[in-house]
Amino acid sequence: xxxxxxxxxxxxxxxxxxxxxxxxxxxxxxxxxxxxxxxxxxxxxxxxxxxxxxxxxxxxxxxxxxxxxxxxxxxxxxxxxxxxxxxxxxxxxxxxxxxxxxxxxxxxxxxxxxxxxxxxxxxxxxxxxxxxxxxxxxxx
Amino acid sequence: xxxxxxxxxxxxxxxxxxxxxxxxxxxxxxxxxxxxxxxxxxxxxxxxxxxxxxxxxxxxxxxxxxxxxxxxxxxxxxxxxxxxxxxxxxxxxxxxxxxxxxxxxxxxxxxxxxxxxxxxxxxxxxxxxxxxxxxxxxxx
DNA sequence: TGACAATATTCGTCAAACCGGATATACAAA
DNA sequence: TTTGTATATCCGGTTTGACGAATATTGTCA
Numbered sequence: 001x002x003x004x005x006x007x008x009x010x011x012x013x014x015x016x017x018x019x020x021x022x023x024x025x026x027x028x029x030x031x032x033x034x035x036x037x038x039x040x041x042x043x044x045x046x047x048x049x050x051x052x053x054x055x056x057x058x059x060x061x062x063x064x065x066x067x068x069x070x071x072x073x074x075x076x077x078x079x080x081x082x083x084x085x086x087x088x089x090x091x092x093x094x095x096x097x098x099x100x101x102x103x104x105x106x107x108x109x110x111x112x113x114x115x116x117x118x119x120x121x122x123x124x125x126x127x128x129x130x131x132x133x134x135x136x137x138x139x140x
Numbered sequence: 141x142x143x144x145x146x147x148x149x150x151x152x153x154x155x156x157x158x159x160x161x162x163x164x165x166x167x168x169x170x171x172x173x174x175x176x177x178x179x180x181x182x183x184x185x186x187x188x189x190x191x192x193x194x195x196x197x198x199x200x201x202x203x204x205x206x207x208x209x210x211x212x213x214x215x216x217x218x219x220x221x222x223x224x225x226x227x228x229x230x231x232x233x234x235x236x237x238x239x240x241x242x243x244x245x246x247x248x249x250x251x252x253x254x255x256x257x258x259x260x261x262x263x264x265x266x267x268x269x270x271x272x273x274x275x276x277x278x279x280x
Numbered sequence: 281t282g283a284c285a286a287t288a289t290t291c292g293t294c295a296a297a298c299c300g301g302a303t304a305t306a307c308a309a310a
Numbered sequence: 311t312t313t314g315t316a317t318a319t320c321c322g323g324t325t326t327g328a329c330g331a332a333t334a335t336t337g338t339c340a
Contacts, residue, residue: 004233
């Protein structure tokens with residue numbers, strides 16, 4: 001049961017739960033998306049994502065200077081069930097909708113040229129982000 | 141999601157998982173049963189049980205010098221689903237069967253007059269262990 | 281090349297969690 | 311009351327985890 005406990009430990013953190021929730025609803029997200037939506041520092045976002053990657057829950061894909069994270073296609077039945085159950089569970093919380101809305105807003109803003117700014121501030125730097133855009137599948 | 145995280149934190153410990161697993165399969169157990177089957181110290185058993193009681197996952201019933209713990213009849217849908225899923229999940233682990241067998245052995249030994257000191261003797265169980273329906277593997 | 285953006289990692293700190301052993305409490309029986 | 315058992319709680323010590331700030335790394339672009 002040690003393994004199961006280790007898995008639950010991952011879920012025992014609000015920030016990580018939120019990240020997983022977002023990743024359940026977008027194919028992939030980069031670190032700055034998560035920073036922005038969760039309103040957390042960069043190191044916090046990166047650290048938590050690394051934790052989950054090390055446990056095999058998420059994977060990352062490097063593209064230029066961006067790291068895109070997504071849920072791991074789990075082979076393990078146990079973990080798969082966990083994630084499915086988790087998604088159902090989280091979807092019931094009122095907070096969840098708000099989070100997704102926030103994500104929508106952020107992604108739109110980002111497309112307009114917002115940059116990945118240090119927590120809180122909102123510098124609308126007229127940055128041209130090249131062709132790399134995290135416009136992902138799923139409209140919900 | 142804070143609440144959900146708090147719940148998962150409870151599950152993020154191997155001993156507590158085992159306790160919950162046992163309680164999923166017996167209507168109630170006293171502290172010394174859990175000590176014996178899990179082979180842990182008394183303070184550890186008592187502490188973890190208290191933790192879960194404080195979170196509303198288990199309840200206790202005092203009878204003489206014994207404290208009988210059982211799963212809380214949860215009203216909260218979230219927690220209920222969690223527990224159901226948890227039971228299913230744990231039932232798949234090979235370790236789980238062994239635990240239940242161990243419990244069987246212990247309860248039998250206890251009936252014969254074993255007591256609960258560090259792996260030794262016992263006290264008679266005032267509980268009708270024969271009529272309790274373990275909903276999963278094991279049988280009485 | 282140098283400046284800058286996105287991310288990873290390190291560092292020091294702080295709080296929480298877990299633990300065993302000791303002690304306290306509660307109860308039962310002699 | 312005294313003794314012994316079952317459990318709860320306290321005490322300290324160790325480990326683990328989360329955090330922000332600072333720094334390192336990597337990639338882009340001018």
